[in-house]
């Protein structure tokens with residue numbers, strides 16, 4: 001029996017949507033990120049529709065889809081349902097090749113049983129209809145049904161329809177694959193945001209006309225990524241404005257800024273102590289740090305990292321030798337591999353991020369999408385400055401190398417620059433954009 005047949009957990013993949021708020025305008029807004037919503041987003045975007053937005057209040061596939069058994073049975077009571085399910089049985093095995101995500105498809109084949117005369121009439125009708133739509137369906141007797149699936153008792157079975165093309169998916173994984181496909185084709189998906197109200201144009205009689213929806217009102221759930229980033233931005237903007245008012249404006253450097261490393265009652269420290277020395281226990285820290293740095297990048301602010309854990313939850317006998325505290329991001333006495341510079345570090349993926357070290361002019365915007373491994377910035381070049389723009393491209397975020405797209409900029413000799421840097425020279429006074437794709 002294929003392993004995937006029994007591993008029917010709802011969603012095994014950790015799939016994160018980019019943290020952001022939906023745009024102000026869209027051509028289509030789909031409310032709900034179950035299998036139906038994600039499928040709509042996928043198909044509309046694939047058909048070339050622009051500005052398709054999907055909004056999910058919780059996590060993708062967290063609604064009914066989460067509970068589904070995942071059977072893709074092609075024998076349905078109506079023509080349209082039969083055609084949809086026939087198409088599903090065609091699409092799902094192909095989705096992985098397109099989106100890179102395993103939907104857990106197994107062509108199990110299907111048997112639909114009839115135990116009374118009326119049911120048999122209905123089965124014969126639907127089987128005939130299925131064949132009209134090109135769905136392979138065979139009427140079989142009780143014994144033949146049992147040969148196909150020996151575990152069934154057939155004493156009260158009058159007959160069955162056998163469908164060789166039926167199969168099953170893992171519903172949550174299938175939803176994620178459709179979501180990934182939708183994103184690939186340009187749709188924008190957002191989770192942890194609730195649609196609170198549908199807005200519509202009033203009808204000529206002054207009543208709300210819900211056949212003419214013109215917009216939606218939404219609200220980010222408390223504590224979501226979008227909201228946390230927005231809160232960071234709001235607070236940091238206040239600090240930035242303060243320094244702009246002092247002495248006619250001074251640069252802002254945020255000091256001692258970070259997240260507490262004893263997140264979730266120090267669960268990650270306990271996992272480390274129990275022998276889990278990989279990056280997994282620190283994923284939550286990496287996500288939290290990502291939200292913080294995304295906000296700093298949006299405001300083009302620099303900050304000093306300070307993540308120490310006042311509760312001293314790391315092993316009391318270790319630490320950095322100062323106040324018996326570990327500095328959270330690194331403990332020299334918890335290095336396991338002397339050859340590996342990163343050994344002893346924690347949540348490195350959270351703060352080892354690409355950024356502009358030097359700009360030949362004025363930085364206008366900077367954005368890093370960790371999930372897509374894409375870093376972008378825009379700057380106003382001043383060619384009278386003799387030094388190039390220098391961008392830190394850490395191997396940790398781009399382990400398989402990167403593709404540079406920097407039209408009009410001249411890449412300088414990498415032998416001179418450190419291997420994790422890009423140096424780019426501008427010869428014109430204008431706006432340049434740089435995109436680094438992992």
Ligand SMILES: Cc1cc2nc3c(=O)[nH]c(=O)nc-3n(C[C@H](O)[C@H](O)[C@H](O)COP(=O)(O)OP(=O)(O)OC[C@H]3O[C@@H](n4cnc5c(N)ncnc54)[C@H](O)[C@@H]3O)c2cc1C
Nearest residue numbers: 032034035036056057063064065067068069070071194195
């Ligand atoms: C036990 C069980 C077994 C099943 N087995 C099968 C099977 O084998 N084969 C099969 O084909 N079907 C099966 N089904 C049916 C199938 O699971 C559902 O038909 C399907 O999942 C419905 O998908 P959906 O996207 O319409 O709904 P949902 O998955 O419920 O998605 C709706 C989404 O909308 C979101 N939402 C709601 N309100 C808002 C709001 N205001 N703002 C933002 N988001 C919002 C919800 O959070 C939810 O995620 C089964 C169902 C159950 C319960």
